[in-house]
Amino acid sequence: MVIISIAQLIVLPRDSLSIISFAVTMAVLIALTLFAVIEQVPKYFLEGLVTASKRMNHSLLGRCIFASVCTVILATGNIVDTIGCSQHYHVHEVNCTTELNMTDECLYPSYFSHMTVMVLIASVVPIQPLFVAKVILPTIIVLVGILVNVTFLWDLLVREDVVSHRHCSSYTPAIFALSSTMILAHSGLILLARVMEVGSRVLFLWKNEAEEQRERACDIRRKNEALVHNILPPHVAVHFLGNKKRQHEELYSQSYSEIGVLFASMPNFSDFYSEESVNNQGLECLRFLNEVISDFDALLELKKFQDIIKIKTIGSTYMAASGLNPQTVTKDDSIKSRWLHLSLLVEFAFEMRKALQSINEQSFNHFVLKMGVNHGPITAGVIGARKPHYDIWGNTVNVASRMESTGKAGCIQVTEETSEILKHFGYQFEQRGLVAVKGKGQLMTYYLVSKAGDGHQQHVISEPSAPSAELANIAEEAEPSDQSALLSDEL
Ligand SMILES: Nc1ncnc2c1ncn2[C@@H]1O[C@H](COP(=O)(O)OP(=O)(O)OP(=O)(O)O)[C@@H](O)[C@H]1O
Incomplete structure (x- = not known):
């Protein structure tokens, strides 16, 4: 211009x-x-x-x-x-x-x-x-x-x-x-x-x-991130996705001193599972198990259970742990705030029982959960370059597993130390007696009975108990060292 x-x-x-x-x-x-x-x-x-x-x-x-x-x-x-x-x-x-x-x-x-x-x-x-x-x-x-x-x-x-x-x-x-x-x-x-x-x-x-x-790459990245978040707990996924300089074969491990561990199994599921033409070569049984486990997983979506992490399923056994997220570590040294996650883990166990109960009502089944809880130090880590798996190891985990395997259908069995902590949260226990635990000797264990001050008391032992035939099966499944403890208890 x-x-x-x-x-x-x-x-x-x-x-x-x-x-x-x-x-x-x-x-x-x-x-x-x-x-x-x-x-x-x-x-x-x-x-x-x-x-x-x-x-x-x-x-x-x-x-x-x-x-x-x-x-x-x-x-x-x-x-x-x-x-x-x-x-x-x-x-x-x-x-x-x-x-x-x-x-x-x-x-x-x-x-x-x-x-x-x-x-x-x-x-x-x-x-x-x-x-x-x-x-x-x-x-x-x-x-x-x-x-x-x-x-x-x-x-x-x-x-x-x-x-x-x-x-x-x-x-x-x-x-x-x-x-x-x-x-x-x-x-x-x-x-x-x-x-x-x-x-x-x-x-x-x-x-x-x-x-x-670019959009396709973003999409693939989003899917990969979602996959990593599904496979690993959120704080571990963040570590893997955020750390770009990480060596491929570098091991991720983390030691914790105060963790809660829960094992929950359906002892009568193995009787239910059979590969016959009537249940489509076992497919219907797997479909049922998938429904149960998915319902348990859905509970973890609830905000109050966000610090409980599913570790894995072993057959029909569900394994979860609490207190693993480093971001929720509290500076308050009181027992109640340090072990809040353990009480939430027990709450989760109750919710699992309720969920299974409702599935039972819909499917006319009579499955019960046999659960064991323990607390203490563990080591967590991610194993494997392909299909990496997050797991926890240590004596605390072994004993929690034993609490489940030597427990009773419909009950939550805990060690004496765990019961002492949970009493601070109003839980009431019934002494079960000494249980022989491999590598630990005789351990005094307790069944969780109810929670004081709860509107509706959760009488754990009064839940549908396994029929005697099932108990016999459970006794058979338990290790020889466990069997003596279990049978003496039943008598
Ligand atoms: N990370 C884990 N995941 C699943 N189960 C576990 C884990 N760690 C321990 N366990 C279970 O705890 C139980 C007790 O383990 P422990 O090491 O005391 O005995 P073990 O000799 O390994 O067991 P077993 O006598 O059954 O072979 C075992 O049945 C084991 O499967």
């Missing part, structure tokens, strides 16, 4: 038509440019204008119309200036000796053809308009330019020829030279527009493909 303004000031006659044409063209172009950029500074403009600007900038047709209107305004301004300029020249005889009369206005009529070429460039360069618009509009501009030259500027161009080629040697008349310039510029620019359009289409396709690939 600045260049056009300077050129107009130097070349054009300063009459009212030129000034009005210049002012109107400039005002409209400035208004259109402003309209196009309103979207970038929305707070200074009316909402309707901002919306219209957005709509235009984001639609191909809108951008095409915008660029075409700008081109038409520039071309029209140029034609008006050309006609206005031609009015200032009074035809008189010109020959090789004609001197340039500086009082004449419109001394450089070829300027308008050069200006037409500038308008052509302006109409072709923007990437946005459609190729068709880039061809049709410039063609019309060139045809009109040639027509105006022939109709209004013929004499003026002849005079310019004579004045600039004083010796009258052979030369190409300006009218032809300028028309050829316009046609050649037009052809070259159309070729350039075509190349640019093909380039921008290829770029667009590449951009789309890159975007699709």
